[in-house]
Amino acid sequence: MSNQIHIAAQYLAAASISFLPKKEDDSHTNLGFNKEKGYLETWPLNDRGCKITFDYLNFSLHWVANNTVRLSILLDKKTHREVLNWLESLTTSLTIKKPYAYKLHYELPYDSISDDFVFKKPSNNVLRELLHNRILAQNVLEKTIKITSLESDIRIWPHHFDTGAFSSIKKSDLSIGLGLAIPDSTQDGYYFYISAYKGHDGVDTSSFDSLSLGEWKNKDFKGAVLPISDIDEEKGITFFKEAISTYKN
Known part of the structure; x- marks a missing residue:
């Protein structure tokens, strides 16, 4: 059912592609996470700071202006075409000069x-769990970045749908990427990940000492992973701190 959320997030990414200046690193398409409200949200889309958001618990899209919800659409039982009609009508009425276009320049891991695709609202328990995952990731990354003196925004990338951060390591030629990934070929469930790069090459982990939490990988993915099942903030921070310390040494 997490695919339903991933699909819904693409409406936000498409808005950013439609209305924001293109950036070479594609960062104009990434999303913020408002942990107080439980929203995914675009960058501001106009000079009035308006955003399109996805509301986890209500399974809906909102148009937000001045931090206030102005218009909403519930996704349950709506078709893809109905959602597009709402977005196209909304952005036209707001006199945004460019039209809203659902045109993604990357492939997604589903058809x-x-x-005529129809949204089906996941159960409240599933929505709460998915929201909990994002809040956990946001809190763990915020605290890890502060404790380890890294410098990075924390954003959700609509393609892989990971909550991620990226930073260089001071006094080193390495950079690291860390965050929360959705289930994929690496892990069956949500998991924390961290990897380091020297230029464009992943750092070999085969000689690293074992971690107290999680494990090192050194095949297609070179880095460390930790399934988040039964993991709290303290354990998540410990995982990242140990891995970062290993890379620094």
């Missing part, structure tokens, strides 16, 4: 969405 393309047709006009």
Whole structure:
């Protein structure tokens, strides 16, 4: 059911692609996470700071202006075409000069969405769990970045749908990426990940000492992973601190 959320997030990414200046690193498409409200949100889309957001618990999209919800659409039982009609009408009425276009320049890990695709709201328990995962990731990354003196924004990338941060390591030629990944070929469930790079090459982990939490990988993915099942903030921070310390040494 997490695919339903991933699909919904693409409406936000498409808005950013439609209305914001393109950046070479694609960062104009990434999303923020408002942990107080439980929203995914775009960058501001106009000079009035308006955003399109996805509300986890209500399974809906909002148009937000001045931090206030102005218009909403509940996604349950709506078709892809109905959601697009709402977005196209909304952005036209707000006199945004460019039209809203659902055109993604990356592939997603599921079949393309047709006009007659119908959203089905996940159970409240599933929505709460998915929201909990994002809040946990946000809190762990915020505290890890502060404790380890890294410098990075924390954003959600709509392609892989990870909550991620990226930073160089001071007094080193390494950079690291860390965050929360959704289930994929590496892990069956949500998991924390961290990897280091020298230039564009992943750092070999085969000689690293074992971690007290999580494990090192050194095949397609070179880095460390920790499934988040039964993991709290303290354990998440410990995992990242140990891995970062290993890279620094």
